[in-house]
Amino acid sequence: MHKETDLKLERIDGRLSLVKQDTVFYGDFTKLKKRLTHANLTHEMPVKACRIKNKQMPVSVLDATAGMGEDALLLAAFGFNVTLYERDETIYKLLSDTIERAKEDADLLKAVSRMTLFYEDSIKAMRELKEKPDVVYLDPMFPLRTKSGLVKKKFQLIHELEKPCEDENELLEAALSAALVRVVIKRPLKGEYLAGVKPDYSIEGSTIRYDCINR
Numbered sequence: 142m143h144k145e146t147d148l149k150l151e152r153i154d155g156r157l158s159l160v161k162q163d164t165v166f167y168g169d170f171t172k173l174k175k176r177l178t179h180a181n182l183t184h185e186m187p188v189k190a191c192r193i194k195n196k197q198m199p200v201s202v203l204d205a206t207a208g209m210g211e212d213a214l215l216l217a218a219f220g221f222n223v224t225l226y227e228r229d230e231t232i233y234k235l236l237s238d239t240i241e242r243a244k245e246d247a248d249l250l251k252a253v254s255r256m257t258l259f260y261e262d263s264i265k266a267m268r269e270l271k272e273k274p275d276v277v278y279l280d281p282m283f284p285l286r287t288k289s290g291l292v293k294k295k296f297q298l299i300h301e302l303e304k305p306c307e308d309e310n311e312l313l314e315a316a317l318s319a320a321l322v323r324v325v326i327k328r329p330l331k332g333e334y335l336a337g338v339k340p341d342y343s344i345e346g347s348t349i350r351y352d353c354i355n356r
Protein backbone atom coordinates (compact mmCIF):
# COMPACT_ATOMS: atom_id res chain seq x y z
CA MET A 142 0.00 0.00 0.00
CA HIS A 143 1.34 3.47 -0.91
CA LYS A 144 2.14 5.37 2.27
CA GLU A 145 0.05 8.52 1.78
CA THR A 146 -2.80 7.14 -0.32
CA ASP A 147 -4.92 3.98 -0.49
CA LEU A 148 -3.32 2.95 -3.77
CA LYS A 149 -2.04 -0.61 -4.09
CA LEU A 150 0.33 -2.28 -6.50
CA GLU A 151 -1.00 -5.61 -7.75
CA ARG A 152 -0.05 -7.95 -10.57
CA ILE A 153 -3.18 -8.33 -12.74
CA ASP A 154 -3.11 -10.36 -15.97
CA GLY A 155 0.69 -10.32 -15.88
CA ARG A 156 0.90 -6.52 -15.56
CA LEU A 157 2.06 -4.68 -12.45
CA SER A 158 -0.89 -2.35 -11.88
CA LEU A 159 -1.83 0.54 -9.63
CA VAL A 160 -5.22 -0.16 -8.09
CA LYS A 161 -7.76 1.92 -6.18
CA GLN A 162 -11.17 0.32 -5.70
CA ASP A 163 -12.38 -0.48 -9.25
CA THR A 164 -9.86 1.72 -11.09
CA VAL A 165 -6.74 0.10 -12.49
CA PHE A 166 -3.74 1.80 -14.11
CA TYR A 167 -0.71 0.21 -15.77
CA GLY A 168 1.87 1.30 -18.31
CA ASP A 169 1.29 0.21 -21.89
CA PHE A 170 3.76 1.02 -24.65
CA THR A 171 1.78 -0.98 -27.25
CA LYS A 172 -0.69 1.91 -27.59
CA LEU A 173 2.15 4.10 -28.88
CA LYS A 174 3.17 1.72 -31.69
CA LYS A 175 1.55 3.75 -34.49
CA ARG A 176 3.65 6.75 -33.53
CA LEU A 177 6.91 4.80 -33.65
CA THR A 178 7.55 4.66 -37.40
CA HIS A 179 10.55 6.76 -38.43
CA ALA A 180 8.39 9.04 -40.59
CA ASN A 181 6.00 9.72 -37.72
CA LEU A 182 8.78 10.14 -35.16
CA THR A 183 10.39 12.99 -37.10
CA HIS A 184 7.22 15.01 -36.39
CA GLU A 185 7.13 14.22 -32.66
CA MET A 186 7.90 17.27 -30.58
CA PRO A 187 10.31 15.60 -28.11
CA VAL A 188 12.33 14.31 -31.08
CA LYS A 189 12.38 17.75 -32.75
CA ALA A 190 13.46 19.36 -29.48
CA CYS A 191 16.26 16.86 -28.75
CA ARG A 192 17.72 16.44 -32.25
CA ILE A 193 21.20 17.88 -32.68
CA LYS A 194 22.24 19.14 -36.11
CA ASN A 195 25.43 17.63 -37.49
CA LYS A 196 25.82 15.26 -34.54
CA GLN A 197 26.13 11.59 -35.34
CA MET A 198 23.58 9.30 -33.78
CA PRO A 199 23.15 7.95 -31.22
CA VAL A 200 22.69 11.19 -29.34
CA SER A 201 22.50 10.54 -25.59
CA VAL A 202 19.53 11.87 -23.65
CA LEU A 203 19.14 11.87 -19.89
CA ASP A 204 15.43 11.90 -19.03
CA ALA A 205 15.56 13.32 -15.50
CA THR A 206 11.82 12.95 -14.84
CA ALA A 207 10.93 9.54 -16.28
CA GLY A 208 7.29 9.18 -15.15
CA MET A 209 5.69 6.46 -17.29
CA GLY A 210 8.46 6.72 -19.90
CA GLU A 211 6.31 7.62 -22.89
CA ASP A 212 8.38 10.57 -24.10
CA ALA A 213 11.53 8.50 -23.54
CA LEU A 214 10.08 5.70 -25.69
CA LEU A 215 9.57 8.12 -28.60
CA LEU A 216 13.17 9.30 -28.24
CA ALA A 217 14.55 5.76 -27.99
CA ALA A 218 12.48 4.60 -30.98
CA PHE A 219 13.99 7.43 -33.03
CA GLY A 220 17.45 6.16 -32.12
CA PHE A 221 18.56 8.19 -29.10
CA ASN A 222 20.16 6.35 -26.18
CA VAL A 223 18.00 7.31 -23.22
CA THR A 224 18.89 7.05 -19.54
CA LEU A 225 15.86 7.56 -17.31
CA TYR A 226 15.65 8.54 -13.64
CA GLU A 227 12.52 8.17 -11.53
CA ARG A 228 12.48 8.98 -7.83
CA ASP A 229 9.00 7.75 -6.87
CA GLU A 230 9.28 4.06 -5.97
CA THR A 231 5.78 3.12 -7.16
CA ILE A 232 6.13 4.91 -10.52
CA TYR A 233 9.60 3.37 -10.92
CA LYS A 234 8.18 -0.13 -10.38
CA LEU A 235 5.30 0.48 -12.83
CA LEU A 236 7.65 1.81 -15.50
CA SER A 237 10.20 -0.93 -14.94
CA ASP A 238 7.46 -3.55 -15.46
CA THR A 239 6.20 -1.70 -18.57
CA ILE A 240 9.70 -1.80 -20.07
CA GLU A 241 10.16 -5.50 -19.23
CA ARG A 242 6.81 -6.39 -20.88
CA ALA A 243 7.74 -4.34 -23.96
CA LYS A 244 10.90 -6.45 -24.35
CA GLU A 245 8.60 -9.39 -25.14
CA ASP A 246 7.12 -7.47 -28.09
CA ALA A 247 9.15 -7.65 -31.31
CA ASP A 248 7.87 -4.21 -32.42
CA LEU A 249 9.10 -2.54 -29.23
CA LEU A 250 12.22 -4.51 -28.34
CA LYS A 251 14.69 -2.37 -30.30
CA ALA A 252 13.42 0.88 -28.80
CA VAL A 253 13.23 -0.33 -25.19
CA SER A 254 16.69 -1.85 -25.44
CA ARG A 255 17.94 1.76 -25.81
CA MET A 256 16.27 2.73 -22.50
CA THR A 257 18.07 2.34 -19.16
CA LEU A 258 16.02 3.12 -16.06
CA PHE A 259 17.31 4.02 -12.59
CA TYR A 260 15.39 4.40 -9.32
CA GLU A 261 17.12 7.56 -8.18
CA ASP A 262 16.70 11.30 -7.70
CA SER A 263 18.09 12.78 -10.92
CA ILE A 264 19.24 15.98 -9.21
CA LYS A 265 21.72 13.97 -7.15
CA ALA A 266 22.58 11.73 -10.11
CA MET A 267 23.22 14.65 -12.49
CA ARG A 268 25.55 16.29 -9.99
CA GLU A 269 27.64 13.10 -9.79
CA LEU A 270 27.68 11.96 -13.43
CA LYS A 271 30.91 10.47 -14.80
CA GLU A 272 29.77 10.70 -18.42
CA LYS A 273 27.65 13.70 -19.43
CA PRO A 274 24.71 13.30 -21.83
CA ASP A 275 24.24 15.43 -24.94
CA VAL A 276 20.73 16.43 -23.87
CA VAL A 277 18.88 16.58 -20.56
CA TYR A 278 15.10 16.25 -20.92
CA LEU A 279 12.85 17.63 -18.17
CA ASP A 280 9.09 17.13 -17.74
CA PRO A 281 8.42 17.67 -14.06
CA MET A 282 4.58 17.79 -14.11
CA PHE A 283 2.04 15.24 -15.35
CA PRO A 284 -0.31 16.93 -17.84
CA LEU A 285 -4.03 17.02 -17.24
CA ARG A 286 -5.78 14.46 -19.44
CA THR A 287 -9.30 15.33 -20.41
CA LYS A 288 -10.08 13.18 -23.46
CA SER A 289 -12.43 10.76 -21.73
CA GLY A 290 -13.69 10.21 -18.22
CA LEU A 291 -12.15 6.75 -18.16
CA VAL A 292 -8.69 7.89 -19.17
CA LYS A 293 -8.98 10.74 -16.75
CA LYS A 294 -9.93 8.46 -13.86
CA LYS A 295 -7.08 6.07 -14.60
CA PHE A 296 -4.55 8.87 -14.86
CA GLN A 297 -5.84 10.40 -11.65
CA LEU A 298 -4.30 7.41 -9.87
CA ILE A 299 -0.82 8.34 -11.03
CA HIS A 300 -1.52 12.02 -10.31
CA GLU A 301 -2.16 11.01 -6.70
CA LEU A 302 1.46 9.86 -6.44
CA GLU A 303 2.85 13.05 -7.87
CA LYS A 304 4.36 15.55 -5.55
CA PRO A 305 4.50 19.19 -6.56
CA CYS A 306 7.83 20.14 -8.12
CA GLU A 307 9.29 22.14 -5.26
CA ASP A 308 12.88 21.87 -6.36
CA GLU A 309 12.76 23.32 -9.86
CA ASN A 310 15.75 25.60 -9.26
CA GLU A 311 17.91 22.64 -8.21
CA LEU A 312 16.55 20.48 -11.05
CA LEU A 313 17.32 23.07 -13.73
CA GLU A 314 20.71 23.93 -12.23
CA ALA A 315 21.74 20.24 -12.14
CA ALA A 316 20.46 19.77 -15.71
CA LEU A 317 22.39 22.78 -16.99
CA SER A 318 25.58 21.51 -15.40
CA ALA A 319 25.06 17.99 -16.81
CA ALA A 320 24.03 18.65 -20.42
CA LEU A 321 26.76 18.94 -23.04
CA VAL A 322 24.57 20.48 -25.77
CA ARG A 323 21.04 21.30 -24.61
CA VAL A 324 18.43 21.20 -21.85
CA VAL A 325 14.90 20.57 -23.12
CA ILE A 326 11.95 21.41 -20.87
CA LYS A 327 8.37 20.29 -21.57
CA ARG A 328 5.81 22.83 -20.37
CA PRO A 329 2.10 23.49 -20.80
CA LEU A 330 1.71 25.94 -23.73
CA LYS A 331 0.94 28.89 -21.45
CA GLY A 332 3.00 27.64 -18.49
CA GLU A 333 5.69 29.68 -16.80
CA TYR A 334 9.35 29.06 -17.58
CA LEU A 335 10.88 26.41 -15.33
CA ALA A 336 12.63 28.20 -12.45
CA GLY A 337 11.81 31.47 -14.25
CA VAL A 338 14.70 30.96 -16.70
CA LYS A 339 14.04 32.25 -20.23
CA PRO A 340 15.00 29.64 -22.85
CA ASP A 341 17.01 30.34 -26.02
CA TYR A 342 14.00 29.26 -28.09
CA SER A 343 10.76 27.31 -27.80
CA ILE A 344 9.00 24.82 -30.03
CA GLU A 345 5.24 25.17 -29.68
CA GLY A 346 2.45 22.68 -30.21
CA SER A 347 -1.28 23.17 -29.65
CA THR A 348 -1.15 22.45 -25.89
CA ILE A 349 2.51 21.86 -25.10
CA ARG A 350 5.69 23.86 -25.45
CA TYR A 351 9.31 22.73 -25.47
CA ASP A 352 11.70 25.29 -24.02
CA CYS A 353 15.27 24.72 -25.20
CA ILE A 354 18.40 26.06 -23.53
CA ASN A 355 21.64 25.54 -25.45
CA ARG A 356 24.92 25.09 -23.57
Ligand SMILES: C[S@@+](CC[C@H](N)C(=O)[O-])C[C@H]1O[C@@H](n2cnc3c(N)ncnc32)[C@H](O)[C@@H]1O
Binds near residue numbers: 211228280303
Ligand atom coordinates in the same frame (compact mmCIF):
# COMPACT_ATOMS: atom_id res chain seq x y z
C1 LIG B 1 5.21 14.41 -15.64
S1 LIG B 1 6.01 12.98 -15.16
C2 LIG B 1 6.98 12.64 -16.57
C3 LIG B 1 6.16 12.03 -17.67
C4 LIG B 1 7.03 11.50 -18.77
N1 LIG B 1 7.64 12.57 -19.54
C5 LIG B 1 6.26 10.57 -19.68
O1 LIG B 1 6.32 10.75 -20.91
O2 LIG B 1 5.61 9.64 -19.17
C6 LIG B 1 7.15 13.58 -13.99
C7 LIG B 1 7.89 12.47 -13.22
O3 LIG B 1 9.13 12.96 -12.78
C8 LIG B 1 9.42 12.42 -11.53
N2 LIG B 1 10.41 13.32 -10.93
C9 LIG B 1 10.26 14.63 -10.59
N3 LIG B 1 11.41 15.11 -10.11
C10 LIG B 1 12.32 14.10 -10.16
C11 LIG B 1 13.71 13.98 -9.82
N4 LIG B 1 14.39 15.01 -9.29
N5 LIG B 1 14.33 12.79 -10.02
C12 LIG B 1 13.65 11.74 -10.56
N6 LIG B 1 12.35 11.79 -10.88
C13 LIG B 1 11.69 12.95 -10.69
C14 LIG B 1 8.07 12.38 -10.83
O4 LIG B 1 8.09 11.42 -9.78
C15 LIG B 1 7.15 11.97 -11.98
O5 LIG B 1 7.03 10.58 -12.05
